[in-house]
Amino acid sequence: xxxxxxxxxxxxxxxxxxxxxxxxxxxxxxxxxxxxxxxxxxxxxxxxxxxxxxxxxxxxxxxxxxxxxxxxxxxxxxxxxxxxxxxxxxxxxxxxxxxxxxxxxxxxxxx
Amino acid sequence: xxxxxxxxxxxxxxxxxxxxxxxxxxxxxxxxxxxxxxxxxxxxxxxxxxxxxxxxxxxxxxxxxxxxxxxxxxxxxxxxxxxxxxxxxxxxxxxxxxxxxxxxxxxxxxxxxxx
Numbered sequence: 719x720x721x722x723x724x725x726x727x728x729x730x731x732x733x734x735x736x737x738x739x740x741x742x743x744x745x746x747x748x749x750x751x752x753x754x755x756x757x758x759x760x761x762x763x764x765x766x767x768x769x770x771x772x773x774x775x776x777x778x779x780x781x782x783x784x785x786x787x788x789x790x791x792x793x794x795x796x797x798x799x800x801x802x803x804x805x806x807x808x809x810x811x812x813x814x815x816x817x818x819x820x821x822x823x824x825x826x827x828x829x
Numbered sequence: 830x831x832x833x834x835x836x837x838x839x840x841x842x843x844x845x846x847x848x849x850x851x852x853x854x855x856x857x858x859x860x861x862x863x864x865x866x867x868x869x870x871x872x873x874x875x876x877x878x879x880x881x882x883x884x885x886x887x888x889x890x891x892x893x894x895x896x897x898x899x900x901x902x903x904x905x906x907x908x909x910x911x912x913x914x915x916x917x918x919x920x921x922x923x924x925x926x927x928x929x930x931x932x933x934x935x936x937x938x939x940x941x942x943x944x
């Protein structure tokens with residue numbers, strides 16, 4: 719059973735702080751990794767994808783991938799109350815035909 | 830980014846009726862679309878993978894005769910919940926994959942309430 723694990727949270731950070739969201743996956747052959755944000759009552763929206771070890775930055779968001787440790791993270795700098803949402807980590811399945819989603823981490827940014 | 834629409838956004842129906850949900854890729858062709866279900870406070874659960882021109886692939890535990898999926902064109906997939914019951918009440922979300930890549934773009938979702 720391929721799994722994607724996330725701490726459900728809630729993760730609470732003050733406005734302006736760095737939020738760190740973590741995800742581990744069980745399938746060592748996974749090659750593609752995604753972070754989605756889901757506001758309450760809404761569908762997920764893509765934040766970032768990452769395919770290679772290291773860091774990938776996009777605005778206030780940085781995705782970090784460590785394939786050896788089977789670990790992917792998302793850092794949100796200068797957190798804003800509007801960042802309060804559930805963040806879903808997704809990993810491609812072995813066949814590359816679908817994504818396996820974690821249960822998500824709920825982030826709460828207080829002003 | 831790629832835009833995916835769903836219709837209707839919300840539907841209320843009586844137990845025993847069938848409900849059809851449409852998922853459209855608006856600015857790209859989607860050879861593969863996915864249907865998910867999400868109950869309150871729970872994670873996304875993949876129901877089935879829909880490929881244009883072929884039968885859908887259902888996940889274990891999903892009744893293919895109850896959740897009919899049709900992917901008749903490169904921009905449209907439909908999910909029909911047949912003989913809906915209150916336990917089918919959920920948030921149904923489709924997504925579409927762009928080209929051969931693995932990135933999925935989600936539609937806005939359809940909230941189904943079966944009375």
